[in-house]
Amino acid sequence: MDEVTDHYAGIIRSLDRPPVLIGHSFGGLIAQRLLGAGLGRAAVAIGPAQIKGVKALPLAQLRAGFPFLGNPANRRRAVSLTAARFRYGFGNALPPAGSDDLYERFTVPSPGRPLFEAAFANFSRNSSAAVATDNADRGPLLMISGQADHTVPDVVTRSAYKLYGDSSAVTDLKQFPDRGHSLVVDHGWRTVAEYTLQWLARQGICGRDTSRA
DSSP states (O other), rough: OHHEEEHHHHHHTTTOOOOOEEEEHHHHHHHHHHHHTTTTSSEESSSSSTTTTOOOOHHHHHHHHHHHTTSGGGGGGGEEOOOOHHHTTTTTTHHHHHHHHHHHHHHOOOSSSHHHHHGGGGTTTTOTOOOOTOOSSOOOOOOOEEETTTTSSSHHHHHHHGGGGGSSEEEEEEETTOOOOTTTSTTTHHHHHHHHHHHHHHHTOOOOOOOOO
């Protein structure tokens, strides 16, 4: 994850103005790392992979991560989920047909290394899943969870949210009931997007009008 974080940090530093960082799953973890490092105007972490310091480990999360973490060799290779595994980890809040449709449209092999880095973060002094949760000078952060999520259960996101308690910077949590890890790409994605835009507006952050007369 260090390499990915450094890659995006370089892009952000090259911009004329700091962007809003939005990430899902491991993208949400990286968005938190970047914001904690003082990069980005604000961040939205949706169903974010657990950061260092989170101790909650629900059975559902163990089961969802088993296709990767069940074989140590997966640390150095990419892994594909079966349709059934995808349905449990991502599409469990959807009808089977809806989950299978997302599987066919979006599933690609994913590297196992980030999952191992996050899973063993609390046993590593210099973990790449560590976030500067005590930074009071960062921009506002919104954390979003799906309360039916198996891959990043709601309790994991709530535990990460509590780690920000020592920071006076804005940190908010939004929980969507009956939503799984697919909440950014399934039929209810617009609800998540609209809430995110409303939250950004409350922070005084609105998109620029690029329309022409």
